[in-house]
Amino acid sequence: MINVLVVEDSPVVREFLVHFLSLDPDITVMATARDGEEALDFVRHRRPDVITMDIHMPKLNGLEATRRIMETNPTPIVIVSGSEDPHEIFTTFDAMDAGALAVLRRPAGVGHPDHEATIRDMLETIKLMSEVKVVRRWPRLRSATPILRPAIREPVSKSVQIRIVIIGASTGGPSAIEAILAALPKNFPVPILIVQHISPGFIGGFVQWLANSSDLPVHVATHGELLLPGHVYVAPDDYQMKVERKGKIALTKDEPEHGLRPSISYLFRAVAEVYGCETVAGLLTGMGRDGAAELLLLREKGAITFAQDKDSSIVHGMPGEAIKLDAAMLVLPLEKIAAALTDLVNADEKKRA
Structure with a gap:
């Protein structure tokens, strides 16, 4: 049985969430909270398996509540948002940076065509997040965090120029991607393509949030767009x-892979065909196995491949699967990935110099 704390200031929405969560035989709503202060007080005395967290609340908002819970009584937190307000979307991703595991659009009401699908997505997410072992988070001071040199699993030698970097991520990915992009230099010489598994409706806000902390231009990818050096393109x-x-x-509207559209596997396979050995490709934190076999395909074609290590991953599903397949030439902690990418894409220029 999964014990859930529902944190939501609207009585109508709170009752709606409690109602459909209670219909699932594997879930018990153990309590509700009307604001972040009530949530903090509850977590101090009881230990829910998962918290659903609203963002905009009186007294203490969802961001601050998430930050304090993860610093004191770490618990899997799913952000549930019903707003399209840009400020709230920014705050939503800041909450993920503070330790929340996932973000979901508030389920559609009865009679809406997406009602059943959005409820099914939320129930599935809560069940998956209940299995994640979260750890205590400390206040993040990025300006004081050095960019360390990478520990490489095996020697990497490239005689061809790197022309593209591709990255796939799922659970825990937003904050991992943000940390990597924030640490890359503004003269990064090749395009970066990203597939991030995320609830529909949040990609635009995610891209704006990334752009706020990166020196690189970050875009939602568009059909027919020409790839430019130093630009970041996120799948819509x-x-x-x-x-x-x-x-x-x-x-394209090609079929989902691993139940996903966009799929990391789809992108990786296409890049393997077009760019082959001129690629750096990596898998970050996330559930499942999307992209793992295709990372091996890229390695077999001569690309440089990497996977995020277990200790720095929120969920070591995708990178772990890649490591099992021996698809990753490099296994790196999150704080070393940006330096590794910078070294690898600049290696050819350094040799010519």
Whole structure:
């Protein structure tokens, strides 16, 4: 049985969430809280398996509540948002940076065409997050965090120029991607393509949040867009993303892979065909196995491949699967990935110099 604390200031929404959560035989709503202060008080005395957290609340908002819970009584937290307000979306991703595991759009009401799908997504997410072993988070001071040199699993020698970097991530990915992009130099010489598994409706806000902390231009990818050096392209909702030989992005409505669209596997396979050994590809924290086999394909084609290590991953599913397949040439902690990417893409220029 999964014990859930529902944190929501609206009585109507709170009752709605409690109602449909209680219909699942594997879930018990052990309590509700009307604001962050009530949530903190409850967590001090009881230990829910999962917390659903609203963002905009009186007294103490969802961001501060998430931060304090993760610093004192770490618990899997799922952010549930019903707002399209840009400020609240920014705050939502700040809450993920503070330790929340996932963000979901508030389930649609009865009679809405997406009602059943959004409820099913929330129930599945709560069940998955209940299995994640979270750890205590300390206040983050990025300016004081050095960029360390990478520990490489095996020697890497490249005689060809790197032309593209591709990254796939799922649970825990937003804050991991943000940390990497924030540490890359503004003269990073190649394009970066990213597939991040996230609830529909949040990609635009996610990209704006990334752009706020990165010196690199960050875009939601568009069909036919020409890849530019030092630009970051994030796959949009409900499209598969691939690249074409003319250096352009192509978005398709091809079938989901691993139940996902966009799929990391789809992007990795396309890049393997077009760029092959001129690629650096990596898998970050996340559940499942999307992209693991395709990372091996890239390695077999001569690409440099990496996976985030277990200790720095929120969930070591995807990178762990890649490591089992021997698909990753490098296994790196999160804080070393940006330095590794910078060294690898600049290696050819250094040799010529």
